Amino acid sequence: MLRRLVTGDPSLAVIGLSKNAGKTTVFNALGMEASHQGISTAMVSIGVDGEERDVWSGREKPPVRVYRGFLVATASPLFEERPGDWEIQGVTPFTSALGPIAIARAMRDTRVKLAGVTTVGRVQELEVLFRQHGAKLILVDGAYDRRAAASPLVTRAAVCVVGASLGTSLDEVIEKARGAIRLLTLPTTTDPSMIQAVEKACAEGKVVGVGKDTITVFPNRSLLVGWEELRERLACDEWRGLALPGALTDTALERLISLRKPLSIGLVEPTRCFASWSGMRRMARLGGEITCLHALVLRAIAMNPVSPEGWSFDPAEMKEKIEQVCQGIPVVDVLRHDRTLPDQNGQEHQERR
Amino acid sequence: MDAWTKEALLWPEVWVKFRPLTSMGQRAKGALSPFMPGEELEWQETLERQVHLLTFAEEDPDGAVRIEGALSKLPDIESILLHLDQGGVPGMTEWFQLQEFLRWGTRLQRWVRDGSLNGWPDLDLTVWQQVISLLNPGPGSRIQDSFSINRGFDPRLETLTKQQFQLERRFVAEKERVADRIEDDYPISRNRDGEWIVDRGAAFLDAMRQDGRMERARETTFEVLFRALPSSEMVKITEEKARVEREQVTVTEEVFARLATQVHPFVPDLRRVLIAITHLDIDWARMRAAQSWQGVRPSEGDSIVIAAGRHPVMEQRLKEEGRVFTPVDVEVKRGVTVFIGPNMGGKTVALRTIGLIVSLGHYGFLVPAKECSMPLTPWVTAVIGDAQDVHAGLSTFGAEVVRLAKWVDRSDAGLLLLDEIGRGTNPVEGEALSVALTDHLAKGHGWVVHATHYRETIEIKNVRVYRTGGLNQTKKMPVVNAPETARQWLLDRMNFCLQPWQPSDGFPQEALTIAAQLGLPSEVIVGAQKRILAKSPGDKLPEGGAKPGKGDRRWKTD
Structure with a gap:
């Protein structure tokens, strides 16, 4: 499974649904597999501010394993810790709290802390630099609060890590995972009017209404400011959809639900959707739907049944239950890979080194 | 500035x-x-x-x-x-x-x-x-x-790197050998990290617990994670690697x-x-x-002489509106130069253009004009626009006076750009102040440009006067209710060209015409016209364009 993951896409993000989900373990496993496959690989992290510690837990960020020939972008002082291991390829204009972000090639197998760049735009620019230096696969380590790492505007595909730390009971973990997976796999819109409306919403940074035959740009930048005026306009029957330039939050969704209309909501891409699973279901019951201009390709769900906070779940049961809610997306357990895993055709096989 | x-x-x-x-x-x-x-x-x-x-x-x-x-x-x-x-x-x-x-x-x-x-x-x-x-x-x-x-700075680094590679290879081989030996005894494979995760129900779990070749790294309700203990050979290699790394650090620092x-x-x-x-x-x-603004090299001169000067930002704004910027031709000598012209006629734009060109020149730029000469001055100051200082609690007039007080009596000669001084207070005192200030500045040796509606300013001795072309009123404006349409109509018929004023040009009085066309009710306009006539009974009602004013001796015709 990991082999398919590292050979299938030119860029892959790893995102965690909670802190301590086991993201670094999955990231390291993908790096190891890429190295075994001889793929020219680059690594970068998207974080809050290049911090050395996890901003939420205060735990020191674990270093990632880097293999000879890999390219890495991180704060330059982190390369200085083992200067003999690196060949500096460039220093970017981006800075983190630890210093400027540099790009280096590993001269041998080593480890390094990935200090994050802060914005999607900068990750995109780094990707260009990586490609110029010959990278065929770019692995993006996403901070858990940065689902943006998985944005289809950043990477071609993503692996989502569901860890035991997501909830204290397996049922809670599965329920939260179900909602998160639904959000990340929002369908792509096929309605030409909605496509046009979302593009317009992006270009103008305004909410755009989709009528029966018309597309109208409203003065609102979101549903949170100037809602009363917008509500009055949306109250008539002419509107069948709404394209948003930014995020869809629960508050915004509640407002739309209060209209009691079967509205179609268009977003740029799934990581802009922060609505709850329950809110989305209520919208669906009204006949509404949430779609995206760019779909996120969720290649796999990686599971980790052990929480560093002290609890754990039966790995087999957890895997089975995640498979039930993940809509056919393969579930991988990178630490228990000697167990049977489904391949692309649904056939079970032994994955061994 | x-x-x-x-x-x-x-x-x-x-x-x-x-x-x-x-x-x-x-x-x-x-x-x-x-x-x-x-x-x-x-x-x-x-x-x-x-x-x-x-x-x-x-x-x-x-x-x-x-x-x-x-x-x-x-x-x-x-x-x-x-x-x-x-x-x-x-x-x-x-x-x-x-x-x-x-x-x-x-x-x-x-x-x-x-x-x-x-x-x-x-x-x-x-x-x-x-x-x-x-x-x-x-x-x-x-x-x-x-x-x-590792690029040939020191031959020792190359040797150490080779040693390091060899040690790493040996370490991995030994680690694999140890792990393979363990797996010979148990029906389980290690994972990518070289660990064995064993179900608690596994029959061989107790045996693994007792096996001195491995340690229990973690245990959960469902499984136990084992890791191989390093062999004596691995310990030896690790120590050797640490020595090589220490030496590498030392040599690198050297x-x-x-x-x-x-x-x-x-x-x-x-x-x-x-x-x-x-x-x-x-x-x-x-x-x-x-x-980007087709700049020319300004030469040195005692007067500010600008031919076809432009303000790139205003030019761009006009272009976006489908309009064309009217270039500014002007000569500003020491003393005071007065700009007169109707509202919306381009006086302020001309002031801004002069200020910008002179400032760009001071910063060593080629300037947006066809030709330009200028002196270097120690300062350029503009008192333009609504300078209300909210934080200082000053009115428009107060803020204007505070700024003027700072610059008017500077001993060093700079460029002072004034826009309708005195407009923010009552007209009688405003005009008096404007005229007196112009008179005062005209005796100085700095460069002053004053855009004003007060006619007495142009009577001051040695003041040079320019006027903007004003409104072409050969066509009457159609009746429209939308202010934006009226504005467009006015702008289309406004001649923004700055030209030396001649006594025969008269003094522009187009405010009522413009106000009417911008939508003020006709009774207000008629009322205003009557009040002008009441104050100056000998005059005809202004119909726009140049008109000699009472007391304006310089253009009074016999």
Whole structure:
């Protein structure tokens, strides 16, 4: 499974649904597999501010394993810790709290802390630099609060890590995972009017209404400011959809639900959707739907049944239950890979080194 | 130029067009000061270099792209030079940046030379090659585009690296051997991390617990994670690896310290080149900005003479509205120059254009005009627009007076741009103040331009007067209710051209016409006309255009 993951896409993000989900373990496993496959690989992290510690837990960020020939972008002082291991390829204009972000090639197998760049735009620019230096696969380590790492505007595909730390009971973990997976796999819109409306919403940074035959740009930048005026306009029957330039939050969704209309909501891409699973279901019951201009390709769900906070779940049961809610997306357990895993055709096989 | 003036001249929007490509150039931009009186020679030299750059950029666009490419790649090494000056030892990334500076600096030097760009002799650094050789040891000293300590700086590092590789290979082989032995005894495979995760229900769990070759790393309700204990051979190799790594660190520190000692004597030369490149970058950015507004070189003169002057920002705004900017032709001598003309007629635009052109000239730019000459003045100040200072609790009038008080009696002669002084208070006192101020300034030796509606200002001795063309009223405006349509109609018929005023031109009185066309009720307009007649019974009702006013002796016709 990991082999398919590292050979299938030119860029892959790893995102965690909670802190301590086991993201670094999955990231390291993908790096190891890429190295075994001889793929020219680059690594970068998207974080809050290049911090050395996890901003939420205060735990020191674990270093990632880097293999000879890999390219890495991180704060330059982190390369200085083992200067003999690196060949500096460039220093970017981006800075983190630890210093400027540099790009280096590993001269041998080593480890390094990935200090994050802060914005999607900068990750995109780094990707260009990586490609110029010959990278065929770019692995993006996403901070858990940065689902943006998985944005289809950043990477071609993503692996989502569901860890035991997501909830204290397996049922809670599965329920939260179900909602998160639904959000990340929002369908792509096929309605030409909605496509046009979302593009317009992006270009103008305004909410755009989709009528029966018309597309109208409203003065609102979101549903949170100037809602009363917008509500009055949306109250008539002419509107069948709404394209948003930014995020869809629960508050915004509640407002739309209060209209009691079967509205179609268009977003740029799934990581802009922060609505709850329950809110989305209520919208669906009204006949509404949430779609995206760019779909996120969720290649796999990686599971980790052990929480560093002290609890754990039966790995087999957890895997089975995640498979039930993940809509056919393969579930991988990178630490228990000697167990049977489904391949692309649904056939079970032994994955061994 | 103070913040008010910058705002009035739309300076920030022009300043963003000035974009140095290096980070040292961007820093220098922030600290750039205008040329001052006494610096005319340096000022003209700067302008001359830009003319040369402009010619080069237009004649050899590929060469210009090469120079810009090199400038945009040059890193800022000021902090590295400072570090070396202070006896510090730069780290790997800093050495890389110094190498990049040399790599792109040599190219820039070559392209500047190939382009016959004179004026930057300091780029001829004789030590380029020597510093490059220090950072790129080995035969040929070819400069690299990456930096690694393992690149022949010290033969010991190569030996240590080889040892390290061998030890790592041995370690991995031994680790695999140990793990394989364990797996010979149990029906389970290790995972990617070399660990065994065993279900609690596994029959061999107890045996693994008792096995002295492994340790229990973690245990949960469902499974136990085992890790192989290192063999004595692995311990030996680990110790050997640690020794090699320690030695590597020591040698690396020695190499970096040696490099610092070797490069240190070249710091003054490198700094000189850094400064020269910064100057080139600043001049290049000035040239590119001026290219965007088709700038010309201003010459030195005692009067401000502008032919076909333009304000690039206002020109762009008008272009977006589908309109054309009317260029400004003006001569501002010492003393006071007065602009008169109707509302919306372009007086303020002319003031802004003059202020901007003079300011750009002071900052060493080619200016947006067809021709220009100007003196260097110690200051340029504009009292334009609604200068209400909310924080100081001052009214429009109060804020205006506070600013005037600061600049009117300066002993050094600067350029003062005034827009409708006295408009913010009652008309009688406002006019009196405006006229008295103009009279006072006309006796000074600075350059003052005053746009005003007060007719008595133009009666002052030695005041030069310009008027804007005003409204063409040959066609009556159609009745429209939308103010924007009326505005467009007025703008379409307004002649913004600034021209020397002649007594026969009369004094413009088009406010009521404009007010009517912008939608004020007709009864208000008629009421206003009656009040004018009541105050000046001998006059006819103004119908727009030039009209001699009572007491305006200079244009009164017999």
